[in-house]
């Protein structure tokens with residue numbers, strides 16, 4: 001089967017490979033600071049699901065720092081002046097805080113010539129109308145993607161993982177973002193505790209039924225990371241985790257359900273190896289991607 005991968009879509013649009021720089025908007029999360037709850041979602045690591053992000057600092061400084069790390073790894077044939085990036089505000093909830101302060105950080109990132117667009121990770125309950133208007137203004141200068149962590153449509157799982165908002169909250173934010181002309185990418189986690197395969201497929205069917213369709217989808221394998229509440233739960237009362245083959249088979253089923261125009265941003269997880277408790281096979285990302293690609297080709 002053929003899928004639309006974000007790397008190919010970006011190459012088509014910009015004529016070259018586009019890389020992501022993980023940055024920080026210096027936000028916390030209402031699910032961590034006590035406004036909604038303490039400790040966050042049970043799977044969320046200390047870095048707020050953005051363990052590779054730069055430390056909070058002015059955006060231009062963070063971009064320069066992130067480039068010092070990434071540039072030596074990029075092909076030498078791609079001249080420094082031609083390298084292009086997406087500024088990815090990944091850790092914690094990047095629309096949680098003062099709108100003016102956030103707009104200043106995001107605009108500064110957009111001002112950098114090597115930045116072709118922004119990707120902003122957030123929760124649907126932190127998207128008040130003034131935040132969406134701010135994102136809309138930014139989107140008029142350079143493309144802005146909003147990454148919404150849904151994870152599951154099942155309320156019992158949402159309670160179990162302490163997500164802290166209900167499905168109608170997601171739906172409302174989703175439609176307001178789409179009405180504002182923003183690109184919306186939805187995150188789903190496969191393998192949440194006590195979810196059956198059918199429940200995971202129901203979440204994916206729900207995404208496919210959204211009108212309009214999500215612009216992009218991230219399918220993420222549940223990573224159990226050291227220091228999280230989920231890791232404690234797993235150690236006290238282990239729950240089943242996927243084998244690599246099971247996971248690859250499930251991803252193919254999900255891809256078959258998703259609308260053909262949905263761009264796939266991720267097919268597996270992206271957690272730090274040093275914190276990984278389970279499933280340990282996921283640390284070998286190259287091997288996982290090879291198997292996934294083989295299963296997709298054969299489907």
Ligand code: SF4
Pocket residue numbers: 029030031032039040041044045048049091092093123149163
């Ligand atoms: S909403 Fe995101 S940052 Fe906040 S606790 Fe959950 S995973 Fe972590």
